[in-house]
Amino acid sequence: MKTFRRCPHWILALLMVAPGLVTVPEVEAARLKDVVEIEGVRDNPLTGFGLVVGLNGSGDSSAAFTNQSLKMMLERMGISADQQVKVKNVASVMVTATLPPFARQGSKLDVMISSLGDAKTLQGGTLILTPLKGADGRIYAVAQGPLIVGGFSAGGGGASQQKNHPTVGRISAGATVEKEIEFELNKEQQLQLSLRNPDFTTANRIVQSINDVFGKPLASARDSGTIALVIPPDYQGKVVNFVSRLESVQIDPDQRARVVLNERTGTIVMGENVRVSTVALAHGGLSIKIREEPRVSQPNARSQGATVVTPGGAVSAEEKDARVLEMPEGVTLGDLVRGLNGVGVTPRDLIAILQSIKAAGALQADLEIL
Known part of the structure; x- marks a missing residue:
């Protein structure tokens, strides 16, 4: 059964550009999926160090780590390079991506590329094969491809123009997942829910709503931010169906004033x-106005004095009622x-x-x- 509230939390934005109270229409209560997270079902950040090549002289000019990385890459390809090699068409970058839950081998990820050195722009560059590691140091994906830069930088003869950030680029579907995170949801016997905004009243309401919907005491609150949930026998091996029904449970969240x-x-x-x-x-309010009124002192025509300008002014104060x-x-x-x-x-x-x-x-x- 759907419940309605007269005034939901945190939706009254009082933009005081005109007198009066902002009115908000009645809206539906929040879904459980918008209030909690399921433990183990989360994104994982990935990072990597790479090189962008093909730049038109706008790469790193004096970054030592760029020269060292370029030399190591060429040596892995069987090419001997001088230690003092300097190429302005190459830039060192940090590559970041987000590994979503249940990503499988061969899945594609979007990657962000950010310059590390003094490159002027990454426009027109191509990212060389870069391994992306998780917090545990393991490689979960590899990235490669041409960059899309949402800006530009141009100049010459002392004049230059720049739009947005030309040293940050993006590759859509530029990374491929190579290693999966081991987590079998259907084998779980229990689930743990974490509130995005911990609150004792909200946790208690979630427990009551879940137990009312399923007609069994499946949920129990451990604290203000954690709810333990037992998967009923009817949903053993069908946890996806259970979570799908669970996400649609209507919740009336409570927050501190x-x-x-x-x-x-x-x-x-x-x-x-x-x-x-x-x-x-x-x-x-008190309003104070100061007005300068310089006075000119003109000497007698028979005297040998000089014209003198003396400062003067008036101060007025007005206090509003x-x-x-x-x-x-x-x-x-x-x-x-x-x-x-x-x-x-x-x-x-x-x-x-x-x-x-x-x-x-x-x-x-x-x-x-x-």
């Missing part, structure tokens, strides 16, 4: 559970926003006000400043 402020952009994001204790808020707003205990997010909008605050002022309320101990939420 939090307010996120971005001082650079003036963006404010609040959770629905933000509460404010009894507090009185006064908002006003401040309005005091009393906010009773336990006000909601909507009450808070409507009250602050009633005072006529700007996004910058609202950030300062929320910081002051938090410092006074009246804001019952975590305050995070980006």
Whole structure:
């Protein structure tokens, strides 16, 4: 049965460009697959060191490791090279890729290539066969192919122009999986779920929802971020079917009350559970204007004095009327926003006000400043 909530967590983005409260339509509860990860079913990063050749004089100019790597590569091909070899058409690069779960031999992976030396651009280059290793030091894939660079760099005669990052490239399906990660999902008797955002209330709701759907006490919470799950006898050897049904279970996640402020952009994001204790808020401003008025002193025509310019000026101060707003205990997010909008605050002022309320101990939420 589908459940609906009036206001989901973390979807109220209060872009304070105009007064008023942002309204959000009713949406469906979150699926279990969007809240948890299955232990053992995850991506694995791969890295490797390689050489890009075929550059039009835009490769590394003085990187010692590039010359050494080039020399070693030529020696493996049976070609004797001088230790002082320098080729500007070659660049040393780091090759990165992500090995998805259950990838099999022969599967293709996308790879990213990033320059290590002082190469100007990798445009037009080709990556030479590069082994990609995992965290355990084993080779899981090999990469090779022509690069696609999403930018360019051109110049001459003291003038140059650059777009994006020409020292970073990509090869679509440029790596081939050579070694599989041993993990047989159908042989598992139990599964362990890890919450992406650990929370005791969310973990308890997940356990109740799973047990209600399957009609058996299959799930139990170990802590706020881990749920142990027993695979029922009907799904032994058919774990994929069990996980497929498990992923569609509807969950109502809960989060700690939090307010996120971005001082650079003036963006404010609040959770629905933000509460404010009894507090009185006064908002006003002081405007000071300083105007220079130089005075010219003209001497008498009979005297031998010189014309003198003396500094002068006027200082005026204007204090805007401040309005005091009393906010009773336990006000909601909507009450808070409507009250602050009633005072006529700007996004910058609202950030300062929320910081002051938090410092006074009246804001019952975590305050995070980006």
